[in-house]
Amino acid sequence: MQELRTLIARHAGTKRPATVHTHIPGLVVSASYEPTEPIHHVFEPVFVLVAQGSKNVMLGDTAFKYGSGEYLVVSVDLPISSHVESASTDKPCQSVGLMLKPATVATLLLEIAGNAPSIPESNLPGLGVSKAPGELLDAVLRLLRLLDRPKDALVLVPSVERELLWWLLSGPQGGMVRQIGLADSRLSQIGHTIRWIQASYSETLRIEKLAEMARMSVSTFHRHFRAITTMTPVQYQKQVRLQEARVRLLSQQEDVAAVGFSVGYNSPSQFSREYSRFYGVSPGRDAIRLREAAIRTTSS
Template structure:
């Protein structure tokens, strides 16, 4: 296919995707679909930063623009890009381009790293030996082959009877196209058994599991079969933060969730997520979210009431 034909095909798919997503998003919010791992996000306004622990997923913006913050790094992406998160990462995301006439529209396809590993085993991807770890989040440029598979996946929602048989096949194709991309090696390294990145992924699972317990670097080093200094270096390569900073993000995001969902005392919530000092909890909470726990919770509830009114 000629370069001009490829560009034309990509443009056509980019134009088709927003109208498809709008069929299944009559209002703002996150919308589950009949394909269990596929979600649509719609926002008619720009947003404040939204904090979450992002699970492995492919995100494609069909309309609008967004910025994702990982530690001190900013990743901007719009309709010509896609974002891949290949390991659980505490991030903040903010819609920076949206309006009532042209709402922000995004497709999110969650995936299990084991799906990627099975695909690699069955494919003929070249085997490379890369000593250093790769970041667990990246933005890359979309292409016609990836967009074509994504559009076909969304079209399956119009034929629910086809989903059980065809959706897994199209999802495999989408993951295959990501692995073929310029930064596909980053995803590959995070799932390949024995790689530095995959060992860091196991450490991340342990920290998530025991986020409210004291961090024991010696135990994590043994789990990763690395020295403490090597663990620290590779962990930062994957997550852009140290193990302690990662744990702190998990604790504070869980604390915020608890404060919003329960009528709990801030000090009690701090203890629940692993803090022994209420003053330290309040100080670190304010450093991340901009306000102390109680004031931040009140602000968020007012914002929620405003959105629902």
């Protein structure tokens, strides 16, 4: 664990909070030196290991906390609220993340057919937290060591990444990881509709169309969508709309009503009401606060 922390500090920096996308595709290291406010964003399929400190994520009304030596797996695009819970200047919260690519998971599943570990079916939300075994920590450590050896990384990264996936498949989150690579899995079918909602969040939601897209009956679609996301499709779309609205309020000079219309709200009052309920502050006041915080961060 100490070597993991040293490598993360080296590549994430030691002066300010940072999330660094490394030269290894899909590999991210991050460090935070104080607890943070909740950030709402959409997680793609990813593996995240905490080396020090602790983080908290909210999926709907369900909280998941994970700390040093524990890892998070997200198996489908989910609108999540996350924040650093425990961090200080002396003991920053440090983590390493790796995107989980469906094609890579599928290739490994084909290669190990007949020799696969016993993997339970996943009927839980598309997110889980577990304690990392020594074998998994060792694979993550060797992946980080390759950041300092780019020539070796070109040859060795695929094999180390494959080993890391093997230990994930062998662990308690193996069911979710397996479904990432199965094109005909329930997770993949629901994931197809989730990606449509994300790309078309301003459109009117038609459940029958989504169920047909997932090749399920309406009742079956509802049941599996809620099991994976902990939300109904309407609730999911609302979170995606509000998260996109917040990004637009920060990055664009549109007024509040225009932002609401752009993400699919026909009523400014409904937009303001739902935004205030979700973020705890009106969209206008939140935009001012976000811009002031961005200016302070840039000037420091």
